[in-house]
Amino acid sequence: MTGPTTDQTPETAPSTKPAATTISFARGAPSTDIVDVEGLKQAAVTAFDADPAGMTGYGTAIGYVPLRRWIAEQHGVPESHVLVTNGSMQADAFLFDELVTPGAAVVTERPTYDRTLLGLKTRGGDLHLVTLEEDGIAVDEVEQLLRDGVRPVFAHVIPNFQNPAGYTLSLAKRRRLLELAHEFDFLLFEDDPYVDIRFSGEPLPRMLELDGGADSTHVVYACSFSKTVCPGIRVGYLVGPPALIDRIRVRATNTYIAPNMVAQGTVFQFVTGPRYAAALETVKNALAERVGLLDQALRTHLPQATFRRPDGGYFLWVSLPAGEGHDVARIAAEAAARGVAIVPGTDFLLEGGENAFRLAFSAVQPGDVDEGVRRLAAAIEAARS
Amino acid sequence: MTGPTTDQTPETAPSTKPAATTISFARGAPSTDIVDVEGLKQAAVTAFDADPAGMTGYGTAIGYVPLRRWIAEQHGVPESHVLVTNGSMQADAFLFDELVTPGAAVVTERPTYDRTLLGLKTRGGDLHLVTLEEDGIAVDEVEQLLRDGVRPVFAHVIPNFQNPAGYTLSLAKRRRLLELAHEFDFLLFEDDPYVDIRFSGEPLPRMLELDGGADSTHVVYACSFSKTVCPGIRVGYLVGPPALIDRIRVRATNTYIAPNMVAQGTVFQFVTGPRYAAALETVKNALAERVGLLDQALRTHLPQATFRRPDGGYFLWVSLPAGEGHDVARIAAEAAARGVAIVPGTDFLLEGGENAFRLAFSAVQPGDVDEGVRRLAAAIEAARS
Structure with a gap:
């Protein structure tokens, strides 16, 4: 690497x-x-007209309130489960800072996104890379690690059109991972930036949903608008158990007070607007x-x-x-x-x-x-x- | 606190x-x-029209290239001295992560911005708060600390209209601080978000300039567009020795790939536009x-x-x-x-x-x-x- x-x-x-x-x-x-680009420009104009104070004021670390609400509705969870960040990489960084202490065990796919590996290594994580098959991570291998005594703080999985492989995690494996997460009490970090750009086949339920959505206890879900809106707008988000989200909110407040309101207001108008x-x-x-x-x-x-x-x-x-x-x-x-x-x-x-x-x-x-x-x-x- | x-x-x-x-x-x-707000809206439209690829693409951690260039010109330094971030608090966080290892001595003003104190304490800094007088930090007290053997990684100073006191550092004290920084080889962290909203009296030269501008070795300068444009746009920047700026660039890349291009492109059009x-x-x-x-x-x-x-x-x-x-x-x-x-x-x-x-x-x-x-x-x- x-x-x-x-x-x-x-x-x-x-x-x-x-x-x-x-x-x-x-x-x-x-x-x-x-x-x-034309739609984004119009969305920015609409956002400044609709909510000048919200766009230009500091806001808070939870993100632009209407966008957070919209995301919560999309996932069927209360707003307290959602934190909107400056891109999902920043969300990952907060989550890693919160959970990956030196020596903490973490499971990832092999191969996986190079920036994820770097972020985990930089924080001293004890990485366990598990074979990625065409239907997703080798769950038997994950189970064997757990039975051998590895106690990960989380398993990082990119369930749809994985980066770098393009593979998608099967429904059976999603269910099996959740069973393991509950049995061995670790989080599934469902890192899902590509979910909305499926161009063939049928969508599969998110592990967040399979774990109960608003009642989910063992999934933290990350997504991004980089692929559906554009990368330069730098808006991503986390959905997870509210206690964890609140700890990350404090971390975000202390890092940057608030993420970008102009960008998040523009995304809100774009994704709820006529051209999306x-x-x-x-x-x-x-x-x-x-x-x-x-x-x-x-x-x-x-x-x-x-x-x-x-x-x-x-x-x-x-x-x-x-x-x-x-x-x-x-x-x-x-x-x-x-x-x-x-x-x-x-x-x-x-x-x-x-x-x-x-x-x-x-x-x-x-x-x-x-x-x-x-x-x-x-x-x-x-x-x- | x-x-x-x-x-x-x-x-x-x-x-x-x-x-x-x-x-x-x-x-x-x-x-x-x-x-x-009207000017910002127009700036956003102009930015999308002028540079659709730059606004919507990932960009890199140094920030939006034309804005970085403009900032470098304002300060009379090469572009390699400048890093544009998601607000200057984020710049502070990167700088602190880079320099404030547990136990590292840091000098601040007393009183000073509460978020600065928290950021330094969270990282385990050994804080030395020095009396703030009406003409700025008590330089004799700083000198005494240094003569007593304290070796700070930096001294944090808000030179203009300090938060919380509103005081401004005198020219004589600016010069004296620079002498001390060179003699004892520590950085001055010149944290200057309010400089452009002076409404009476004459502006004083920045310590960055007094230290030689492009040749400065002992000043890292932070500023923000929150006070001159608006807070919700979340754009700030650092100017400093290129080797340090480059280390922070790597840190920024690994944290969020790039800061907000839509926001920075909008700021660039606004500050170079007819209404600024x-x-x-x-x-x-x-x-x-x-x-x-x-x-x-x-x-x-x-x-x-x-x-x-x-x-x-x-x-x-x-x-x-x-x-x-x-x-x-x-x-x-x-x-x-x-x-x-x-x-x-x-x-x-x-x-x-x-x-x-x-x-x-x-x-x-x-x-x-x-x-x-x-x-x-x-x-x-x-x-x-």
């Missing part, structure tokens, strides 16, 4: 190649053309088209690769045949030299991943997908010789 | 008295009528009027009180004659019962302050000032009996 640099514009653009010609499968972000449904369809249709093209291109140009086409989200995970001595760092370098960007599998693991990489299809224009995979296939070939 | 709850709308409004009739000298925030100068004049004129009325009312209704009328900012500090057994907790309670809110002096100190309180004039309508002080005088009288 080389440090997370994968989910946004690079802080320093490589100076040696013209950005215009690089095709990036690295950026876990939507291309600007599928963001409803169509804006979300635009995103989902674009992602569905892009993943379809990527699926086809991989089958054509990289027939030796294995991957599972996801039903939503931004990512898919590609494995090359094991035992052939693939070196993904070299593949990534060869790819960069040919004008295509990927993220090595090693970034999402504490060890291993040399024959794997993550492809993000969220920011690639449809006309570039095939050419990008062609270049990648050439890079893989070059890296072998 | 009972915990900071003083600089924004209370999280839970007292339920026993009708808020409409309470006059609050507690809220360190502007009243909405002096915020240019007039908006700032509106704020300064309103504050000047309010402080004048408060000065007059205090002289009329509380002749026994001592205070210094400030040249800017939001606050002034009122002391009642010592040795008369004043109990500011009781005064605050009697005041609340009469529909006037103040913050006890004890909130801004580790010990003492029972005969003092902070009055914020930023959110009080001109027509309410005299009546508020009348009620306060009655409360002080009632608390004695």
Whole structure:
């Protein structure tokens, strides 16, 4: 794991190649053309007109009150279960600061989001990475850890269209995880930023709901508007047991008094406004088209690769045949030299991943997908010789 | 110190008295009528039109690039010296996380901003509170601490219209503090959110400038747009030595990827736009009027009180004659019962302050000032009996 640099514009653009010609499968972000900028602008105007004092005043750490109420309604919980933050990464950071003391055991998926791994390691967490299967985390492996005496403060799970793999946790496994959480008394941290950008298949119930929604005791749920509205608006939230949410509220107050009211007021007007449904369809249709093209291109140009086409989200995970001595760092370098960007599998693991990489299809224009995979296939070939 | 709850709308409004009739000298925030809501709305529209990708994309932890550049120009430093954050409290938190390890010595003013004290105490800082005089921190006392062997990681100073006292650090003391910082090799944390809302007297040079601006090695400077634009926009920044700024950038990346691009893009358009100068004049004129009325009312209704009328900012500090057994907790309670809110002096100190309180004039309508002080005088009288 080389440090997370994968989910946004690079802080320093490589100076040696013209950005215009690089095709990036690295950026876990939507291309600007599928963001409803006009709708956001209108939402901001509406928000300033509707609630000038709420938009411009300090507010409090629980977030913009009407947005918090709307989120609570969406999840069928009282408002006291909800805290709205400056993006869900900030929510994660508060939760980790609250629960992950040095040496605290934590279960995560393997592979998982590189920034999650870094945040847990930085706080001295005792990480237990559990195999991620195509239907989600290997629950038998989780159970074995628990029976062996591991007592995690939480298990971190990305249930829908997981980052980096694109896999979705099955209903049976959701239920089994909840049983284990109750039996061994640990929290499930249900980290769910992609749930609303499903473009095929049927939605599954959240573990938060399966645990009783308003009566849930063993789930803390995180979500974000980065994928449904836009990343630059930096609004995310937590839903969880009110005592825990209140401890995090105190932490948030002491950190920043309040999150961004202008941004949260704008999100509130956007998601309750007339354009939201169509804006979300635009995103989902674009992602569905892009993943379809990527699926086809991989089958054509990289027939030796294995991957599972996801039903939503931004990512898919590609494995090359094991035992052939693939070196993904070299593949990534060869790819960069040919004008295509990927993220090595090693970034999402504490060890291993040399024959794997993550492809993000969220920011690639449809006309570039095939050419990008062609270049990648050439890079893989070059890296072998 | 009972915990900071003083600089924004209370999280839970007292339920026993009708808020409409309470006059609050507690809220360190502007009243909405002096915020240019129309200008902010226009700035948001301009920002979405001018830079849709920059507003909606992730951005990076350094902040919105054009705003960062503008701030660097204002301070005459390269952009690498600047980091823009979600409000300056968040900047403080990053700086404290970086520098205040348990047991680290820190110098602050006495009294000082309650949230600063809490943030330093929470991190285990070894706090040395130094007398605040009408021309700023007692530099002889700082020097004595240093000669006695105290080795602070930084000295926290609010140089202009200090919170809670309203005092301003003299030029001579600014220079002397810098000499000490160089001699004993500690940082000056120049915390300066009120600098641009001076309504009388001449501005003094920042210690950042006196230390060489772009060549400064011993000053880290914090400022905010909460007072000049509005609090709900949550935009603040740090200027400091690039190596330190870069360490904080990494910390910020790992906490939230990036701060709010929509808010920062809106601030950039507002402060570089056609309405900013007039908006700032509106704020300064309103504050000047309010402080004048408060000065007059205090002289009329509380002749026994001592205070210094400030040249800017939001606050002034009122002391009642010592040795008369004043109990500011009781005064605050009697005041609340009469529909006037103040913050006890004890909130801004580790010990003492029972005969003092902070009055914020930023959110009080001109027509309410005299009546508020009348009620306060009655409360002080009632608390004695």
